[in-house]
Amino acid sequence: MRFGVFYELQLPKPWDEQSEYRMVQEAIEQVQIADRIGIDYAWAVEHHFLEEYSHCSASEVFLTALAAKTERIRVAFGIRQVIANYNHPSRTAEAVAMLDLISGGRVDFGIGEGATRLELHGYGVPAKRKQALSLEAAGQIANMMVMEPYPGFEGEGFSMPCRNVLPKPLQKPHPPMWLACTNRRTIETAARNGLGALAFTFVDPEEAKTWADTYYSIIRSEECVPIGHSVNANIALVAGFSLNEDPEVGRARGMDGFAFFRYAINALVANETRPGRSRLWEEYEEIRGPDLPTIPAPGIGTPDTFRDHIREFRDVGVDQIIFLQQSGRNRHDHICESLELFGSEVLPEFRVGRDEQDARKAAELAPYIEQALARKRWLPALKDDEIPVVKPSREREAFYHKE
Numbered sequence: 001m002r003f004g005v006f007y008e009l010q011l012p013k014p015w016d017e018q019s020e021y022r023m024v025q026e027a028i029e030q031v032q033i034a035d036r037i038g039i040d041y042a043w044a045v046e047h048h049f050l051e052e053y054s055h056c057s058a059s060e061v062f063l064t065a066l067a068a069k070t071e072r073i074r075v076a077f078g079i080r081q082v083i084a085n086y087n088h089p090s091r092t093a094e095a096v097a098m099l100d101l102i103s104g105g106r107v108d109f110g111i112g113e114g115a116t117r118l119e120l121h122g123y124g125v126p127a128k129r130k131q132a133l134s135l136e137a138a139g140q141i142a143n144m145m146v147m148e149p150y151p152g153f154e155g156e157g158f159s160m161p162c163r164n165v166l167p168k169p170l171q172k173p174h175p176p177m178w179l180a181c182t183n184r185r186t187i188e189t190a191a192r193n194g195l196g197a198l199a200f201t202f203v204d205p206e207e208a209k210t211w212a213d214t215y216y217s218i219i220r221s222e223e224c225v226p227i228g229h230s231v232n233a234n235i236a237l238v239a240g241f242s243l244n245e246d247p248e249v250g251r252a253r254g255m256d257g258f259a260f261f262r263y264a265i266n267a268l269v270a271n272e273t274r275p276g277r278s279r280l281w282e283e284y285e286e287i288r289g290p291d292l293p294t295i296p297a298p299g300i301g302t303p304d305t306f307r308d309h310i311r312e313f314r315d316v317g318v319d320q321i322i323f324l325q326q327s328g329r330n331r332h333d334h335i336c337e338s339l340e341l342f343g344s345e346v347l348p349e350f351r352v353g354r355d356e357q358d359a360r361k362a363a364e365l366a367p368y369i370e371q372a373l374a375r376k377r378w379l380p381a382l383k384d385d386e387i388p389v390v391k392p393s394r395e396r397e398a399f400y401h402k403e
Contacts, residue, residue, distance in 0.1 A: 001314045001350045004041030004322040005034045005339075006078065006238055009056040012260065012281035012329055020055060026332040028065060030325070033336055035070035037343025038351070041108065042066050043078030043198075043322055048086070049118040051278035053264040060095045067103035075103050078198055078322075079112035079180045082137040083130065084158035085123040086114070089137045093144035093165050100169035107171065110178035110198050111138045116268045118275070133157040135193065135227060138177065142228035143379050145174040151382050162388050173229035178236075187211050187235075191218035194226030194372055196234040198322075202262075202297070205312040208237060212317030219365065224372040231369040233361075234319040239309075240297035241323035242330070243338040243346075247302050254300040254338075257328025260284050281329075299323055303345035310350060 011023050031042045044062050047054035056062060063075040082092055100107040113134035114120050120127050136155050144150045149164035169175055178196035181187045190197040197215055212235050218224055219233050240261075242254020263284045298309035299321070310321060323342075325335045 001310060001318070001354065002040040002236075002320040003342075003347065003350075004043050004076070004236065004320055005031060005039060005326075006043045006045075006322045006324050007031075007056060007062070007326055008045050008047070008054040008261075009062070010053060010257075010261070010264075010327050011055050012052050012284075013278065023055065024062070026335075027062075027326055028069060030332070030335055030339065031066050031073065032069055033339045033343075035073040037339060038347055039073060039339075039343075041074045041076050041320065041322070042070075043076045043108075043110070045078055046081045046086075046112075047114075047119065048081075049122055049275065050116065050268055051276070052280040053268055060099060063107075064099055064102060067099060067106065072106070074106045074108055075099065076108035076178075077110045078108075079110035079178070081114055081119075082111045082141060083113055083123075083125055083133045084137060085125045086119075088160075089141045089158060090144055090150075090160060090163070090165050092137075093141045094167070096141070096175060097145055097167045097169040100171055100175055101167060105170040107169070107175040108178060108196075109175045110180060111135075111141075111195070112180035115265075118268065118273060129156070131189070135189075139227045142174055142177065145169055146229050147379065147381060149382065149387060151379060161390075162382065176230070176232040176234075177228045178232060178234075184211060184214060187215050188218060191215045192223050192225065194219075194224055194228060194231035194233075194369075196232040196236065199235065199237045202239065203237065205309075205316050208313055208318050209316035211235065216317060219372075220368045222371075222375070224368070225375045225377075226372055229373075231365075231372055233365050233369065235317065236320035236322055237313065237318055238322045238324050239299040240327075241299035241325040241338060241342075242334065243299070243301070243303055243306060243341045245302060245341075247305070250301045250338075253334045254325075254330060255297065256288075257330035258297050258300060258324065259288070260328035261324060263287075303341055306342070307346050307349065310346070314350070 007027055009023055011019055044059040045054055045056050046059045048057050059077060067075045080092055081087055096107060096109050111134060113130040136157050140153050144165040149162055152162040153160055178198045179190040181190055181197045181199045182201050187197050215235050240254055240258035242250050244250035264280050299306055
C-alpha cells in the first residue's frame, strides 16, 4: 500500500490579506513532513474560479515548490486540466516534463476536464464533450512527451503543426498517467485507456472491492488500449484524514472539514453562484446540524482504527490511500500532528514487504500490459524527409538583413 496527501488549497471565508499566503506556506510545510515520514505522493488539483473550495489554480507552480523543498515524495498532478481551452496540450507536455526534470523524475500526471459551470463556462468547454476532449488531448500530450519531433495533429479540441515539444521528461517513456474518477463508469474508462484510477469518491471496502475488481479485469482484457505509451495499472482512493489517540478528538478535528469538502463541491455543481461573493462556509454552517453526516471517513479516528481500515482496502486491491487533510477549517497544527502520528504508529506496518508485492504485481500484469500496448494504434513517426521545413517570414528575414 502506498500513501499520498491531497491538496485543493481550500480557504473558507472570512479572509484577510495574508490568508492565501498562510494557506500555501502551511501546505508546503505539511508536505515537507509527509516527505520526511515516508509518504509517497503529494497530489495537487487544478481548479479555476472556485472560491473557498479550491485556490489551487496554478498547481504546476505549487508542485514545483514542493519538488524543490522535498527529497523523495512524488509530486503529482491530481489533476491537470488538459482540454486545450484550459491549457494548450503542448504547454501541458512542457510543464509536466520540466517538473519531472526539476524533481529528478518524481512526477505523476493525472488528467481531468472540470465539472462545474464556473470552470466549463469560464473557458468555453462544452460539457457534453468534455471527456472526449480530455482524452483526445491526453493522448497527444503523451505523444508530445515522447516523439521527436511531434508530427502534429488535427482534432476536435485543438490542432497544431509539427514541432519538437521540449523539454522531454526524465521518466521514460513519460511520467505515469492517471484519470480522475468519480464513479464506476469512469473507473472503467481509466482501465480501458491504461490509466491509473484516481477515485475522488468516498467508498467503503466492499464497494472499493467492486471497483478494484472491475478495474483490474479490464486491465487484463482486450478492452485495455493505452492512451499513453505505457500502462499505469493502479487504483487510488481519497479518504478523510485526522488522527489522534483519542477517537473523539480525531473526529472533532477532522470531520467538520471533511463534511465541508463534500458539501462545497456539491453546492458548486448544483447551486447558483455569484463570482467574487461566495458564501460556501456560511451556507455550510447554516445547514450543519449538531450531528455531522455519517459518511465513510476511514482516516478519521485513531491510529488503530485507521490501520484496520487500510488493511481492508489493501486486501480488496486498492493500491494507494490519499489523505484529504487540508479541507474546511482543519488547523495546520492538527494536520501536522496527524501526519506525525501516522508516520510513527501506522506507516511502518505497510512498508514491510511492499516492494516484493509490487514486483509480484508487475510480473503478473506484464503479459497483459504487453498485449495492451500491442493493441495501441501508434502515431507514426516522421522520416527525416517528411519533417516539414518551417520557413522564415519575409518580415523577419528583412529585419536581420537590413543595413
